Amino acid sequence: MTTQIQPGQTYRSADHRETIRFRVTAYTPGDARAHVVDATTGKRPRQVLVNRMYTTPRTKTGQPRRSGYVLETGADQ
Template identity: 55%
Template sequence: MIDTIRPGQVYRSCDPRGGPRIRIRNYTPGQTHALVVDAATGKRFRQILVTRLHVSPTTRDGRQRRTGYVLEAGQ
């Protein structure tokens, strides 16, 4: 859900090959993009579509997501 995006949250890649963890640096509700950084280093600023950020690692039909980023547990 887009309503749950807040600065400081950490997301992990849904790609089965892995990928970098990202941290939300800045997000204004209603915007289409969020500013993110590498969670480990705090570098590599970039924008990402908020539609690529997910709360659940599974889709509506129960399959594992293969694209985008999922919110890490406890966030």
């Protein structure tokens, strides 16, 4: 799970076969879901489970993630 989810962060699918990218628009710490929109168009609002959002593309054992979403850019970048 991510250490700090903030509005403005961009995530991509960990599955290399998918092209899903989204931007976080709202998140309240402690909530199970973050509100997101398409990263390119800003459309298609939806909610994503925060336990599927990761800061690194690798697992604790060093294997590439195959599911979930990986942080691309942070809100302050």
